[in-house]
Amino acid sequence: MPTQRRTPGRRPNAADEERLPLSPDRIAEAALRLIDRDGLDALSMRKLGVELGVEAMALYHHFPNKGRVLDAVMDLLVREIDVPPPGSAPALARLRQALRSYRGIALRHPHAFPLLAARRFNSEGAFAVYERLLQAFAELGLPPQRSAWWFRATGNLASGTGLADIASRELVPDATPLTLQREPASVALPPHVAAVAPYLTADRLDEAFEFALDVMFDALERDARRLRRPN
Amino acid sequence: MPTQRRTPGRRPNAADEERLPLSPDRIAEAALRLIDRDGLDALSMRKLGVELGVEAMALYHHFPNKGRVLDAVMDLLVREIDVPPPGSAPALARLRQALRSYRGIALRHPHAFPLLAARRFNSEGAFAVYERLLQAFAELGLPPQRSAWWFRATGNLASGTGLADIASRELVPDATPLTLQREPASVALPPHVAAVAPYLTADRLDEAFEFALDVMFDALERDARRLRRPN
DNA sequence: ACCTGAACACCGTTCAAGT
DNA sequence: ACCTGAACACCGTTCAAGT
Numbered sequence A, B: 001m002p003t004q005r006r007t008p009g010r011r012p013n014a015a016d017e018e019r020l021p022l023s024p025d026r027i028a029e030a031a032l033r034l035i036d037r038d039g040l041d042a043l044s045m046r047k048l049g050v051e052l053g054v055e056a057m058a059l060y061h062h063f064p065n066k067g068r069v070l071d072a073v074m075d076l077l078v079r080e081i082d083v084p085p086p087g088s089a090p091a092l093a094r095l096r097q098a099l100r101s102y103r104g105i106a107l108r109h110p111h112a113f114p115l116l117a118a119r120r121f122n123s124e125g126a127f128a129v130y131e132r133l134l135q136a137f138a139e140l141g142l143p144p145q146r147s148a149w150w151f152r153a154t155g156n157l158a159s160g161t162g163l164a165d166i167a168s169r170e171l172v173p174d175a176t177p178l179t180l181q182r183e184p185a186s187v188a189l190p191p192h193v194a195a196v197a198p199y200l201t202a203d204r205l206d207e208a209f210e211f212a213l214d215v216m217f218d219a220l221e222r223d224a225r226r227l228r229r230p231n
Numbered sequence C, D: 001a002c003c004t005g006a007a008c009a010c011c012g013t014t015c016a017a018g019t
Helices: A024-038 A045-052 A056-061 A066-078 A091-108 A113-118 A124-139 A144-168 A191-200 A202-228 B024-038 B045-051 B056-061 B066-078 B091-108 B113-118 B124-139 B144-168 B191-200 B202-228
Strands: none
Touching (some): A024 A045, A045 A056, A045 A066, A066 A113, A066 A124, A091 A113, A091 A124, A113 A144, A113 B113, A113 B144, A124 A144, A144 B144, A144 B191, A144 B202, A191 A202, A191 B124, A202 B144, A202 B202, B024 B045, B045 B056, B045 B066, B066 B113, B066 B124, B091 B113, B091 B144, B091 B202, B113 B144, B144 B202
């Protein structure tokens, strides 16, 4: 892209975008768009400025630094988590749907998902999601400590899976080419690795995740049943 | 740190380090040291040069770019995964030990661990680890597809847990302060979140992980038993 | 109140040159 | 073969200035 010429008073609108006043929301949305398009490393305050038709330094009027912009992007992603509200379905079904939709973010926003997995959720939106999830665990009859543990176990499984799925699709910046998914025998794989490789190709990762969810939810259901009628 | 004066012919050895000849191993070790000390974002080719008493550009004689340096750091971490060899213990015990030691890397190298979780393992060392793990699953009598699924489920749980544990310890660069771990009621938490918060403090994350491992391994053992004597 | 533009202290990487 | 040093095209952020 050639450097844009700009006349002093009137700047060109980048990317056929209306010249609306800047706002935290508009900035966060542009940042997510840029990350989705070019990758996390490509997000810079300067490019974000260009995307919005504004000098980079104008952004500092709405965010104190780049870290807070990333937090705002995280919050956009958190809002994509679909946790059905209490009463809309049985607790187990709501939890399962929430985990599926969380891991789904990895597929829709592969470049941005690592933010969710690696940075702490700490926004209003995140607490709302937490609350609905924990409400569902409580509904199963689990005491708080048990809810806490199940909450972590299932959530960590989903975020670990999202990250692994992204890596398997070679969407990590700078990654070396994957041997596992190459045409067979481009490199000699160790025997047990070779045996499982066909089941871990990118197009079969959904099955693997559903299996893991089955394992977790079978155990969760049994745990809840056992706790409800104590022998 | 003030800029070091340097006389043309003789550079000062950085960090009281012997002036050994550069090698990929020495570079990777210095990179990991630097990441452990100052964080992943603080690793630059220039600082890595200073750490080794060398101009940054000398590194390009051993690695084509920074991405390959990070791959080498990953490989150092992979070698810290302790997968007991076949015969040394029952298969389930070996697997459990491997997952514990993998997640342990998150605690020993919190700044570097995200590399492991987000980048694809693709080195010789990684394949050796894979092979030993998959050998253990096969030993349980699982067919390849089942091994593949259990491999992903347990591995993803461990890496998701490692990342969450790092975030809980506020070791993520740029993170906003955590409300969950603050002195009680600095901010009003939603009721179910407030109820579980005491069980998710940094000092209780080991218990939560052991619970998740129990869930996984109980189910794995049952699955293996069921597959061995088909009804 | 909101945005610009120059400046500072950094980056990764290329390239020609030195030994 | 191995390393240097200048250069290029970038960064995040500060600051004084414009409207």
